Amino acid sequence: MLRLLFNEKATMPVKKKKSHVVVSRSRPATKVSFADPTFRARFEKEMRHWEGKVRPLKEAARSSERLTERDFAIRINARG
Amino acid sequence: MVDPGGTADNRQKIDFHSTGGVSLLDILKLPNPRFVTAEEAQKQLSYIDEYVRRAPFDCKTIVVEQHYIDRDYIEDHSVFYSKSLYPYPNFCRRVHFFSLDKEQLHEQIHRIRDLRSSGEETFLRQCTEFSRVHYVGFAVIKPLPGCPVGRTVLRCLPEESGKGYLRKFHCSCNYDPHLLGVRLTISGLAFQQQDLGVSACATTALWTSLQRARQLEQSGIATPAQITIRASQYALPFGRPMPSEGLSLDQMCQAVQSLGYSPSLHRAEVFEITRGLLFSSISSGISPVLIMNLPGSDINHAVAAAGMGVAKLSQPSTTSEIRHRSKDLVAIYVHDDREGPYLKATIRKHQTKLFINLKLPSGKEETWELTHILIPLHSKIRLSFAQLYTAGLDLVSNVQSFARHKLLWLHQARR
Numbered sequence: 001m002l003r004l005l006f007n008e009k010a011t012m013p014v015k016k017k018k019s020h021v022v023v024s025r026s027r028p029a030t031k032v033s034f035a036d037p038t039f040r041a042r043f044e045k046e047m048r049h050w051e052g053k054v055r056p057l058k059e060a061a062r063s064s065e066r067l068t069e070r071d072f073a074i075r076i077n078a079r080g
Numbered sequence: 081m082v083d084p085g086g087t088a089d090n091r092q093k094i095d096f097h098s099t100g101g102v103s104l105l106d107i108l109k110l111p112n113p114r115f116v117t118a119e120e121a122q123k124q125l126s127y128i129d130e131y132v133r134r135a136p137f138d139c140k141t142i143v144v145e146q147h148y149i150d151r152d153y154i155e156d157h158s159v160f161y162s163k164s165l166y167p168y169p170n171f172c173r174r175v176h177f178f179s180l181d182k183e184q185l186h187e188q189i190h191r192i193r194d195l196r197s198s199g200e201e202t203f204l205r206q207c208t209e210f211s212r213v214h215y216v217g218f219a220v221i222k223p224l225p226g227c228p229v230g231r232t233v234l235r236c237l238p239e240e241s242g243k244g245y246l247r248k249f250h251c252s253c254n255y256d257p258h259l260l261g262v263r264l265t266i267s268g269l270a271f272q273q274q275d276l277g278v279s280a281c282a283t284t285a286l287w288t289s290l291q292r293a294r295q296l297e298q299s300g301i302a303t304p305a306q307i308t309i310r311a312s313q314y315a316l317p318f319g320r321p322m323p324s325e326g327l328s329l330d331q332m333c334q335a336v337q338s339l340g341y342s343p344s345l346h347r348a349e350v351f352e353i354t355r356g357l358l359f360s361s362i363s364s365g366i367s368p369v370l371i372m373n374l375p376g377s378d379i380n381h382a383v384a385a386a387g388m389g390v391a392k393l394s395q396p397s398t399t400s401e402i403r404h405r406s407k408d409l410v411a412i413y414v415h416d417d418r419e420g421p422y423l424k425a426t427i428r429k430h431q432t433k434l435f436i437n438l439k440l441p442s443g444k445e446e447t448w449e450l451t452h453i454l455i456p457l458h459s460k461i462r463l464s465f466a467q468l469y470t471a472g473l474d475l476v477s478n479v480q481s482f483a484r485h486k487l488l489w490l491h492q493a494r495r
Contacts, residue, residue: 039489046485050477054402058473060350061466064357071347071452072333075318076282076371077326078381078418079274 093146094260098182099139104129104175107142110342113225124229124273127420128219132177137216139177141185143259148174151219152287154228155303156278160322161224169223172230176259177216188214192262204263211265218266222275229273233266237413241389245410248389250414251367253295269367269386271421272304275324281305281382282327283311283452284417286335286456288384289367293456296365302339311335332382332454341456343466344464348450352404354434355427357465359406361455362388368455370414372436372448374461377436381448386422387413400484402476412436 034040085360097107104125113121139414150172161168178185192210195203220230234303236249252267270291274281283304290302311331312321335345348354361368362385372381375379389411395403411426419440426437430449438446453463 041487043481043485046481047478050402050481054473054477057350057352058470060353061356061469064346064349064353065466066466067345067347071345072319072328072330074329074371074380074451075326075378076280076329076332076380076382076464077318078281078374078379079276 087127087166089272095144095146096182097142097144098160099133099142104142107144108173108175108228110221110228111225114350116226121226122228123441124420125219125221128229128232128234130441131234131420131422132216137177137235138179139216141178141180141182143176143178143185145174145176148172148220150174150222151301152272152303153222154404154466156275159305159309160278169462172223172396173221174218175221175232176218176257176264178214180214185214186325189260191260196261207263208265210262214227215264215266217253217268218264220272224275224277225293226276227273229271232271232421233268234271234421235266236268236387244393245389245391247387247389247413248363249361249413250365251292251386253292269384269415269421271415272417275304277323279308280324280326281417282332283307283335285369285382285384285415286332286454287456288386288415289369289456290339290341292365292367293458297341297458299340307335307339310338313338322382328343329452329454332369336456339456340459342459342461344455344457346453346455346465347432348452350432351429351434352406353469354450354453355409356406356469357403357453358406358412358427359388359409360383360468361385361453361467362412366457368434368453368454370450371452371454373451375447375449380451381416381418383414383416383425385412385414389413389424401479402473414438 034043087420105122106123109124110125112118112119131137142284148171154170157168157170162170180453188210192203192206192291195206200492215235217232217234219232219234221228222230233255237247239247241247249269252269255266255268255270257266270288272284272287274284279287287302287304290307293299294301306323308321308324308327311327312333314334315328315331317328317331329345336343346354346357351444358368365387367384370385372383373379374381388409390411392409394405394408409427411424413422414425415421416423416438419438423441424439426439428435428437432452436448436450438448440446
């Protein structure tokens with residue numbers, strides 16, 4: 001009897017644990033499309049957020065090249 | 081009459097001096113200047129002497145060429161010093177620095193010269209290898225007691241600083257002086273002392289910056305005299321050009337333009353932009369001229385950047401911020417014609433401006449506010465820094481918003 005039980009246990013199929021990759025691949029793919037109005041609207045919102053973040057830097061970069069007569073009149077004359 | 085720089089009888093005379101217990105000033109035996117103290121006029125020579133002796137250069141022998149015709153000085157002489165009542169000679173002396181003992185240096189030079197018979201290729205390879213290991217650089221000594229340091233090219237400081245940052249001398253270029261038939265090679269950026277006769281700091285900083293641009297763009301040499309003459313060709317806002325009373329930014333731009341480059345001038349208003357511009361220019365191998373103001377005064381100064389110090393451990397960008405690589409910029413190495421070559425200048429933010437902290441060879445520190453940056457660009461570079469920078473910001477912000485949004489979207493879809 002014991003021997004029988006042991007054999008049965010030994011031949012039982014082992015349940016394999018699926019890896020993260022396998023689990024992820026087995027799920028239906030989430031499509032990302034700009035045709036999706038919700039996706040597009042949220043993406044545009046995100047873009048506006050980033051635009052707001054970089055606008056001061058862009059403006060500062062442009063401003064650094066806008067020179068006036070006062071800039072050109074600076075005299076460089078330090079002596080050692 | 082005091083002979084300020086050797087005599088014509090010394091033509092072709094070359095002397096070898098061991099540096100043990102003797103300073104460069106002792107070897108050169110310069111006459112005392114007239115209107116400034118010897119200490120003040122020769123402080124740059126002392127700095128050069130100290131620089132070549134420090135590790136890892138370890139200069140052991142100084143070779144002096146007693147009669148050397150320097151292109152820059154002879155031009156200065158032609159337009160200014162030759163018309164002086166004092167008979168300034170038209171030739172200089174040139175000193176070379178080596179990390180070999182005097183006897184070993186003699187042997188090595190003879191060995192390399194004998195290799196000429198083995199073929200040009202072998203000879204040049206040996207010259208390059210010898211220079212790489214033993215040559216520290218050269219300095220032209222002008223016969224001007226008040227400002228003796230002429231064109232000087234010294235080896236750059238090693239990349240490893242040992243202080244958590246790396247030194248990058250992207251603006252250095254190769255120079256090939258010849259000594260006793262041996263072609264020496266040195267990588268550095270030329271420097272010279274402020275000379276109030278022909279060139280003030282503005283001219284000298286432009287001259288240094290154009291050294292690099294010349295090699296990068298294969299264009300002609302601009303001497304200090306040529307720069308001052310071209311700068312004062314159309315406008316003289318401060319009167320006569322020589323003796324040099326300094327240049328205006330307008331005149332500096334005129335000089336750059338007339339020498340075949342495009343002057344790209346920027347006002348340094350916002351710290352991040354200024355730092356980005358410095359980083360971009362130096363890492364592109366274009367030496368920018370930094371225009372600085374001594375806070376609380378009307379003293380403005382110009383220096384040329386030779387390299388920079390960047391942090392060893394760079395932080396990667398995340399999805400929540402745009403990180404410009406210039407954030408790694410720790411210091412700039414500048415050629416200051418009042419003090420010496422390869423001076424370390426740390427940068428710091430004060431309110432919105434960029435301030436430069438110069439560590440002088442005397443141990444003192446000076447703080448300057450960076451007001452403008454002048455970059456001599458090749459005229460075929462059509463895009464300005466602002467255009468490139470804004471295009472880059474647009475691109476990166478679009479990528480960031482897409483990456484961040486996609487991550488959020490997928491995260492929500494999976495829940």
